Amino acid sequence: MSTFLSSNAELIITLVKIVLLLFIVLTVNAYLTWFERKVVAHIQSRWGPHRVGPHGLLQPLADGVKFLFKEDPTPAGVDKFVFYLAPLLALALAMTSIAIIPFGPDPIHVFGHDVYLGIAPPDLNIGILALFAITALGVYGIALAGWSSNSKYPLLGGLRSSAQMISYELALTMSVVGVLLLAGSFNLRDIINAQAHHPELGILGWNVWPQILGFICFFIAAIAETNRAPFDLPEAESELVAGFHTEYASFKFAMFFIAEYTSMITVSCLCSIMFFGGWLSPFPASWTFTHYVPSVILISFGLWVIWDGIRYETVFGKIILPAAGIAITALGAVFILFPDVNAFIQAPFWLLSKIFIFLFVYVWMRGTLPRFRYDQLMAFGWKLLLPVSIVNVVLTSFAILAKMQWGAK
Amino acid sequence: MTAPLAVFFVLAGLAVIGAINLILQKHPIHSALSLIVVMVALAGLYLLMGAEFVAAVQIIVYGGAIMVLFVLVIMLLNAGIEEHTSISKLAGVPGLLLVAALAGFITATIARSTDVVQAAQQTGDMSSNKGISNMLFRDFVYPFELTSFLILVAIMGAVVLAQREKS
Numbered sequence: 001m002s003t004f005l006s007s008n009a010e011l012i013i014t015l016v017k018i019v020l021l022l023f024i025v026l027t028v029n030a031y032l033t034w035f036e037r038k039v040v041a042h043i044q045s046r047w048g049p050h051r052v053g054p055h056g057l058l059q060p061l062a063d064g065v066k067f068l069f070k071e072d073p074t075p076a077g078v079d080k081f082v083f084y085l086a087p088l089l090a091l092a093l094a095m096t097s098i099a100i101i102p103f104g105p106d107p108i109h110v111f112g113h114d115v116y117l118g119i120a121p122p123d124l125n126i127g128i129l130a131l132f133a134i135t136a137l138g139v140y141g142i143a144l145a146g147w148s149s150n151s152k153y154p155l156l157g158g159l160r161s162s163a164q165m166i167s168y169e170l171a172l173t174m175s176v177v178g179v180l181l182l183a184g185s186f187n188l189r190d191i192i193n194a195q196a197h198h199p200e201l202g203i204l205g206w207n208v209w210p211q212i213l214g215f216i217c218f219f220i221a222a223i224a225e226t227n228r229a230p231f232d233l234p235e236a237e238s239e240l241v242a243g244f245h246t247e248y249a250s251f252k253f254a255m256f257f258i259a260e261y262t263s264m265i266t267v268s269c270l271c272s273i274m275f276f277g278g279w280l281s282p283f284p285a286s287w288t289f290t291h292y293v294p295s296v297i298l299i300s301f302g303l304w305v306i307w308d309g310i311r312y313e314t315v316f317g318k319i320i321l322p323a324a325g326i327a328i329t330a331l332g333a334v335f336i337l338f339p340d341v342n343a344f345i346q347a348p349f350w351l352l353s354k355i356f357i358f359l360f361v362y363v364w365m366r367g368t369l370p371r372f373r374y375d376q377l378m379a380f381g382w383k384l385l386l387p388v389s390i391v392n393v394v395l396t397s398f399a400i401l402a403k404m405q406w407g408a409k
Numbered sequence: 410m411t412a413p414l415a416v417f418f419v420l421a422g423l424a425v426i427g428a429i430n431l432i433l434q435k436h437p438i439h440s441a442l443s444l445i446v447v448m449v450a451l452a453g454l455y456l457l458m459g460a461e462f463v464a465a466v467q468i469i470v471y472g473g474a475i476m477v478l479f480v481l482v483i484m485l486l487n488a489g490i491e492e493h494t495s496i497s498k499l500a501g502v503p504g505l506l507l508v509a510a511l512a513g514f515i516t517a518t519i520a521r522s523t524d525v526v527q528a529a530q531q532t533g534d535m536s537s538n539k540g541i542s543n544m545l546f547r548d549f550v551y552p553f554e555l556t557s558f559l560i561l562v563a564i565m566g567a568v569v570l571a572q573r574e575k576s
Binding site: 079081082085125126129130132133134136137139140143144146147155158159162163165166169185186 | 436438439442445449452461462464465466468469472473474477478480481484485537538
């Protein structure tokens with residue numbers, strides 16, 4: 001048994017990591033729906049979910065149970081195989097893309113093995129290319145769902161989404177080239193490390209400053225790629241009922257839903273890694289006192305949760321919220337008490353904070369901006385985003401060339 | 410059997426089954442899906458040989474861009490189920506002969522494969538992005554640019570053909 005364990009250690013570690021990441025991503029997805037409903041509700045002066053559990057925190061659980069036990073009818077005349085394949089494809093590809101993301105620079109030592117945060121090996125040369133390869137296949141889930149439903153609204157939604165994703169993929173890929181030129185590598189870890197050349201600069205050393213054009217193009221194109229508002233034309237409810245997933249019910253619909261939220265997370269990861277320094281701290285490296293920022297945030301948030309829970313009306317809330325608050329506060333205290341742990345969690349903490357901020361921006365945009373018209377969408381993608389991203393590539397190339405020619409050695 | 414060899418047989422089997430299924434399926438969408446399976450299986454084979462860049466580009470270009478256009482066109486035209494006609498004798502006899510000849514040629518090539526494989530490996534460093542860039546944009550830059558010119562000619566031809574006649 002022990003020889004089996006030691007000879008297949010890499011395989012077992014990877015399997016455990018996959019299961020863990022799946023669990024984490026699915027939980028985050030569930031609470032992302034809660035977060036989105038809450039934030040959009042507050043933008044629109046409503047309360048959002050607040051009946052199921054304290055602050056509606058158990059709403060995702062209730063939704064999950066509902067999805068599982070709803071009737072799952074298959075409409076007449078659908079192409080059965082493709083109809084079942086489409087949601088599977090969408091979900092599987094969205095989940096695979098998150099496996100490429102590295103979540104921290106340093107490995108943890110478990111039984112003499114270096115375990116890196118993130119599933120892909122740290123020396124994956126084609127990191128960003130592999131991601132684009134997976135997202136390029138993501139179109140099929142939506143296009144095939146629209147086609148196989150044998151219904152006019154899904155077909156129109158599927159056609160729209162295919163056209164939209166093909167158009168915006170060009171701008172998406174071109175806008176990344178500047179970052180790749182600066183880093184000289186496709187590897188996501190190298191891209192982050194290339195932004196750490198001047199640790200005393202902190203936030204000013206990130207790619208977003210030299211690549212501001214690239215970042216704007218990338219973020220807009222990525223929102224269009226993930227079919228989110230204001231680019232959610234494939235499912236424009238005032239025109240197409242629910243677009244490509246009109247005929248899907250129950251868990252097959254949930255699979256599209258999870259796929260969409262997972263790709264939101266992937267895009268947020270990519271934005272923070274490529275343009276916002278990934279796991280680098282925004283503060284200059286010499287400010288060592290900023291290492292206590294995670295603890296301060298966690299402890300103050302934990303104390304707030306305890307205080308909020310104690311004055312909560314329901315018995316359940318009175319128990320659950322303070323317990324969660326105590327756990328969060330204890331976590332913050334652990335980081336202060338053990339400097340080794342604190343040093344290790346700095347990188348994942350900053351990466352996760354940046355991902356969270358981008359997720360918030362996603363929801364914020366959905367709550368604020370009206371939907372594009374279809375011809376506006378196409379004109380915007382082809383006539384503005386693509387030329388601007390190409391100009392960005394040319395400018396970056398010339399800047400790098402000039403630096404090589406005349407810059408300091 | 411070692412693990413890479415097992416993966417090779419799985420991917421190769423997928424590619425062959427996908428290719429056969431492509432011909433046997435009656436609906437254009439199903440055929441297009443089989444072709445996607447072939448493309449992705451080929452990308453897996455490239456990955457197995459250590460050509461990471463080629464594998465990723467194979468999926469992005471063929472699996473992502475070209476096949477999406479195929480599927481989009483099939484959906485737009487709303488192509489229905491095809492009728493399979495019986496195979497013509499003229500196509501059948503020379504076709505079978507050609508298949509036999511091709512299979513024989515490939516087998517013969519593989520049979521004396523060691524030097525072929527070595528020759529393929531000596532053409533350049535295909536595993537690193539730097540090696541590929543050096544080959545494409547330095548060693549073989551003229552053939553590369555000529556090929557892109559060829560594709561441009563094909564695009565122009567398509568535009569000319571698709572142009573409506575002036576009334």
